[in-house]
Amino acid sequence: MANGKEPTRILVLGGGYVGLYTALGLQRKLRAREASVTVVDPQPHMTYQPFLPEAAAGAIEPRHVVVPLRRALRRCHVLTARVTKIDHGNKAVTVQGANGHVEQLGYDVLVVALGSVVRFLPVPGLAEQGIGFRTIGEAIYLRNHVMSKLDEASTTLDPVLRKRLLTFTFVGGGFAGVEALGELEDMARFATRYYENIEPDDLRWVLVEAAGRILPEVRPTLGVYTVMQLEKRGIEVYLDTMAKSFENGHVVLSDGTEFDSDTIVWTAGVKANPIIRESDLPVDKRGRLRATAAMQVEGHPDVWTAGDAAAVPDLSRIEEDPTATCPPNAQHAVRQARLLAKNIVRVLREQKPKPYKHKNIGSVASLGLHKGVGDVFRVKAKGFIAWGMHRAYHVKAMPTFNRKARVTVDWLLGGLFRREVISMGQIQDPKAEFERSSKS
Structure with a gap:
């Protein structure tokens, strides 16, 4: 600790939920x-990830699902840098700024809130063809990418290319994958009404999950219900199925299924962030910090x-499993x-x-506009009710009144005027037009 005259230096690593x-x-x-409190994160904002699917689908303005750290943390120091x-x-942390500048930060109290990164598997073609769904940049990119594929498909006469353009593949049946798929499929199906030569049945949406069920956070019967609703x-x-290859956009699954897809979402x-495993702090076999309750x-x-x-002990399950730890989700x-x-x-x-001891209130997931599934207080919820519960819970959990109000207004305007389905393809390559002009 600092001495009695100087403030204790608290260093918070990460500006996500915990930070x-x-x-x-x-x-x-x-x-x-x-x-004194200093927060370090490579981004100047916190992203509320449960709203990324709706941001990608146009139900929420992308800027409204992020919270500017400097605006929210006016009594803290915010440093935009990577640990x-x-x-x-x-008692030192090395950080690197966007310009490459490296410096060391000292502290008296350290909060490690570096969160997690994508679990990347050695699937051929994944690095070249795939895209994640954890950041606001990825959500915006994916929205414009899907709309651009509709534009391209509407202007080609090649049936093979058209089928490839209109095939959208999602790998992972947790909340992130199912909600992103549900919202984007809903958006794209709505958008087809503005294309004379594209029908909803022309679109092909594929969900691949290695386990035998999707949405493990809810009871198995609701997982089955969700599969039925998607189908x-x-x-x-595809359950109990692994992705074997994505080379050149050619998808090969473990059950022998093969098809071409221009959109692969991982x-x-x-x-856990690999910086943690490389530190001199104790970690468990999953690379998470071993913590007390x-x-x-x-x-x-x-x-x-x-x-x-x-790896925080889960005291709610301590009797049935003394080694249980809290799962990595936004609620915890x-x-x-x-x-903390x-x-x-x-x-x-x-x-x-x-000690941290929680009472699990359950989980809710959106499957698109007016569609959802939930398991709250051991009560099953489906359809419109679950969708409404999903929105109510997450707008309540959204940090700051400013963002709660903006998200709510987005929903109200969307209800009055319907969602926007315009493609802003220039965002994918903003310098292309400028470079063409320089050569003319």
Whole structure:
């Protein structure tokens, strides 16, 4: 800790769910000069990922699903840089700015909230043909990409090329994959009414999942219901199936199925940020920081962690499984972060931190406009009701009143005027027109 004259230096690594909510809690609860808080993240904003599918589908303005860190954290220092090394032995963190500048930051208290990254598998062609769905940039790109494929398909006379252009493949049957597929399929089907030569049945949507079910967060019967609803919309669902290759856009599945697709979206899981495993802090076999129930890193009471980067004991399941840890999802990250901020303040004031114990309220997923599925308080919800619950829960969880209001207004305007389905293909290559003009 810092001495009695200087504020305690709290360094928060990551500006996602845990980083933002922890910093928000600290700036509300800390007394003047009790501590200084610095938040480090490569992006100047926090992305509320549950709204990415609706942003991609045009139901929400993309800018409204991100929270500017500097605006929300006015009593904190925000540093836009990427963490490259954690050396807790020397209480130093190395960061690199966008311009390549490298510097070391010291601290008294460290909060590791680096979250997770895409779990990338060695599938041939994935790096060249695939795209993830974790950032606002990827959501905007995917929306314009899908609309551009409709434009291209409407202007070609080649039936083979047309079929390839109108085939959209999603790998991963968790919330991210199912919601992105459901929203984008809904958007594209709506958009076909503006194309004279494209019918909804011309579109081919494929979901590939290695496990025997989708949406493992809800009860199995709701997973089956979701598959049935997707198949009713003409979406092909492959369970117990792995992707073997994507080379040159040619999809090969483990059951022998083969087809061509110009759109391959990879949502097949995440893993803890590799910077954590490379640090001198204790990690579990999955590369997550080993933590106590109070979210202090084991053996290091001045280091705190939560969210996807942390293996926090799941006290709600401790009797049935003493080794159980909280799953990496937004619900846990937000709840943990709120308690984490309080615990840091308690320790600063020489009080005992409280353990994190949650009551699972369930999960809800959107499957497109007015369609959803949910398992809340052990009650099954389907269709419009589940869709409404999904929106209500996430707008409540969205940080800051500013963003809650903007998202709500987007929904109201969408209800009055319907969603926008225009393609802004220039975003994919903004310098193309300028370069053509320079050569003319």
